[in-house]
Every structure is written in structure tokens, then in C-alpha cells.
Amino acid sequence: MPSRPRLALIHATRVAIDPIETAAKELWPEAETISILEEGLSVDRAVTTELTRGLSERILGLSHYAKLANSDGVLFTCSAFGCAIEAAANQSVIPVMKPNEAMFEAAFKYGDRVAMIYTFEPAAKGMEQEFLEAAASRGRSATLVSVFTPKALEAKRDGDEDTHDRLVAETAASIQDVDVILLAQFSMASAAPLARTKTDIPVLTSPHAAITEMRKRIEAAERN
Template sequence: MNPRPRIALIHATRIAMAPIEATATRLWPEAETISILEEGLSVDRAKTAELTGDLARRIIDLCRYAVAARADGVLYTCSAFGAAISRAGAEAPVPVMTPNEAMFDAALSQGSRVAMIYTFPPAAAGMELEFHEAARRQGREATLRSVFCDGALEAKQAGDVAAHDRLIADCAADIEYADAIMLAQFSMASAEEAVRRVTDISVLSSPGAAITEMRRRVESFGMSAKS
């Protein structure tokens, strides 16, 4: 492992970059982060109902590139490529994480009724599958209610963060009978405080959980490599 752990952050949209970079600086200042952006992934993913073989190969190639750049861990920040990220991780010699696996575990620790607000439609089906797989691994029976927040992504892309956060908070205010509310995309992290103001339900976003878990895995991996 490098003297300073190097973590590759792989992005499919630039609006996911700032939340995770800021979180990494705050929670793991000893780590060196490098961001790898391939915006064509999100553009092309939005055009297809399924994760195509071409998209999967591109996801895997990005992981190989990160490993060649001496990354000690690889964290993807786009939620629409879960199956391909798992394939990339299976062949990588370092820890590789999907964006939301740590958040799913945290949500399941809160209870069995979970709501998920999302802003990028292609991400929903894959995330729902990953969530239920996480529940099965833990031996839990859990329900997931997915809520699409129309217009929030477009507001964020246009630079109107206040409108983005307000729209997500409005969606959250209508959610009842849940043990946790997850904000699906990394780009939604800015809305976390606005959501907390309108609900008493536990609110979870991806960046903090992801960095904390990546640190644990990289440090554990480094210790096992030395033994």
C-alpha cells in the first residue's frame, strides 16, 4: 500500500464529484484521492433500459485504469452500474466498492422499512436489486419504497442547488411509516440537511457511509497483505 492510501473515485457525472471529494477530505484526510470522470457513461446509460455489455466493459476498464494508477481502493460514485462494478471488483487486486452498499447496510441497521428517493431513473432498478441482495446477505426481510423526485437532477445540473434540495425535501416530507430514508445518488448529498428538517425519520446519504467503509476495507486489506 502507498505511504498515503490512494483512493480512485470513478464518476459518470461531474455533479457527483464535489460531495464525495469533500467527504473524503473531512473523514479521511490522510488518504490521497484521484477523480476519474467519464461523463459518456451517464449519457449513454440514460439511453438504454438495460446495462449493456459495452457499458459494463467501460466500467471494468476504468477499474483497471485505476489499479494501473496504483490505487489502493476504488470507489464508484454512479448508482446505475452496480452489476458491472461487482464484476470489476471480482478481478481487482484491491478493494472495489459500489456507491451505495455501505448506505444499504446502514439503512438495514435502522429497521426493515426503508424508503429511497432517487433523481436518475436508470439507477432505480439496479439499486433495488442491490438493496434486496444486501438484505438477504444479512438474513433480513426488508421492504423498499422507491420515490422518484422529478426535476431535481435537472435543477442540480443547471446549478440551482437550492431548488434541487427543496424538491427532494418535498418528496421526503410525504414519506411515512419508514425506518430510514436513503438519498440514492451521491449528487443528492447536499439535500441531506433540508430533508432532516422535514422528517423525524433517519436520513442516510451515500458519501459518508462509503468513505468510512472504504477506509475500513483498505486498512484491513493493507494489514492482511503485510501478514
């Protein structure tokens, strides 16, 4: 393994790139990050209700490609491909992570009543299932309430971050009687500061949690 670890960041939309690259620079500046963008994944996922075999094979192929590019770990940043990423992780000799598994772990520290705000509709079902599986594996009776924020992702893609952040923050302000709020997509991280001014409930984002966990896994693999 080179003295500077290489982390592959695989994206299905370009709006996820800046949040995770920023988190990596803040939390693991010693690492080298390479971003791999395959926008067709989000385009094709948006028009199907289920994760197809073809999409799963593309996720696996991207994981293989990252390994061929001498990566020491792979972090997928789109939350709509959970089962496919798990399959890729099971076949990989290097750490491969789903985007939100570390954030779920952090959420349980706050309590069992969890709300999740999302802006990409196809991601919701898979993330809900992942959350419940994570809770069950820890013997937790956690509940998850998912809340969709319409038009926010479109604003983000159009470069209107202010509107995106305002819409997400307004959604956060409307949520009550939970212990913690999760922002489901990496692209939503920019809304966290404003959202935290609109609610007293803790608001978590996935990029920082994911980088922290991936660093642990790559460094553990290096020691072994």
C-alpha cells in the same frame, strides 16, 4: 503501499464529485483522492433500459485504469452500474466498491421498512435489486419503497442547488411509515440537511458511509 493511501473516485457525472471529495476530506484526510470522470457513461446509460455489455466493459476498463494509476482502492460514485461494478470487483486485486453498499448496511440498523429517493431514473431498478440482495444475505425481510423526484437532477446540473435540495426535501416530507430514508445518488447529499428539517425519519446519504467502509477495506488490505 505508500504511506499515504490513494483512493480512485470514478464518476459518471460531475455533480457527484464534490459530495464524495468533501466526505473524503472530512473522514479520511490522510488519504489522497483522484477523481476520474467519464460523463459518457451516464449519457449512454440514460438511453438504455438495461446495463449493456459495452457499458460493463467500460466500467471494468476504468477499474483497471485506476489500478494502473497506483490506486489502493476504487470507489464508483454512480448508482446505475451495480452489476458491472461487482464484476470489476471480482477481477480486482484491490478493493472496488459500489456507491451504495455501505449505506444499505447502515440502513438495516434502523429497521426493515426503507424508503429510497432517487433523481436518476435508470439507477432505480439496479439499486432495488442490490438492496433486496443485501437484505437476503443478512436474513432480513426488509422492504424498499422507491420514490422518484423529477426535475431535481436537472436543477443540480444547471447549478441550481437550492431547487434541487428543495425538491428532494419535499419528497422526503411526503414519505410516511418507514424506518429510514435513503438518498440514492451521491449528488443528492446536499439535500440531506434540509430534508432532515422536513421529517422526523432518519435520512441517510451514501458518501460518508462509502468513505468509512472504503477506509476499512484499504486498511485491512494493507495489514494483510
